[in-house]
Amino acid sequence: MTDKNVLVLVGSLRAASINRQLAETALAHAPEGLTLSLYEGHGALPLYNEDLDVEGRLPASVVEFREALGAADALLVVTPEHNGTVPANLKNAIDWSSRPFGEAAIVAKPVAVIGTAFGQYGGIWAQDETRKAFGIAGANVLEQRTLSIPHSLVRFAETHPNDDAEIVTQLTAFLDEFAAELAKLDEDAAAA
Template identity: 60%
Template sequence: MSVRILALVGSLRAGSHNRQLAETAVKLAPEGVEIQIHEGLADIPFYNEDIDVEGAVPEAAAKLRAATAAADALLLFSPEYNGTMPGVLKNAIDWLSRPYGVGAIGGKPVAVVGTAFGQYGGVWAHDDARKSVGIAGGTVVEDIKLAIPGSVTRFAEVHPENDAEVTGQLNDVLARLVKEAGAAKA
């Protein structure tokens, strides 16, 4: 069975630890699993029904919707900004939730993970993202949780792919998400 997972990274920063975590997931993908990191979240305009018109949807939003429609599951990587998820991630969820009732995210298994500087690793942001995704129509896989604290110090000199604890946890996340995606396809 082939499984396609679309990864959305909520940090736009060039040296983002969440981006590094997503890149690590790509490398750890088991055989038969393709993980694609979606590029272009920064290019998507803020959601506005006035510009979400059939045949005239902004190109970056249309690409996100198409990539999501082609995926079997989504894996969101979120830092924590001021106690919640970054606006770029919330905006992506908003675009994916529309058109109402038939958005691209509808029924897709979704997991939220990530790393943040704080002592809890971004759990508030992850909880908010799960809530938003669930309301948007995604099937949140509640038991998949990975919040890595102290990102600035933990990954100062070690890339996540070289942290055995992180790769072990990320492997578990991927195995569970692949299982959910397979069940959703059946």
């Protein structure tokens, strides 16, 4: 597999977010061949408004975000669950990533979604909704590549995910599967 640049989006904007900590742990344990880069700018995106989405007059934050997406080989989303669904800033980023329709940088881009949340299901509703929205936007959503970690506030109350051996093992296995899936996509594309 050729080296893959993976853009990482965190669904929570809080500096102390457990999902941010999980993303940092992913960066620390990325397998050879995957370069993960945490994207910090999606919180600066204005709410999606078609009146703002005009070529040549796009807000700088949108241009930067779309360029980062375009330069990435894949996207990894690490998200909590807000009121049983996708955090607003993440949904907004998905909306900006989906334009221009049919030509957006997200079209056919491999996307995987993981995360942790307080509830017993680990944010699975938000993850499912995120996959659905990216799929509708045209991304190649890797449905089988998942990781949901329940009871985040209790589990990580005094422990960073990087210091939890079980989580590191699960995350490393996920990243290995993600890398293998990206390699398979390359092989399929070469064979086509």
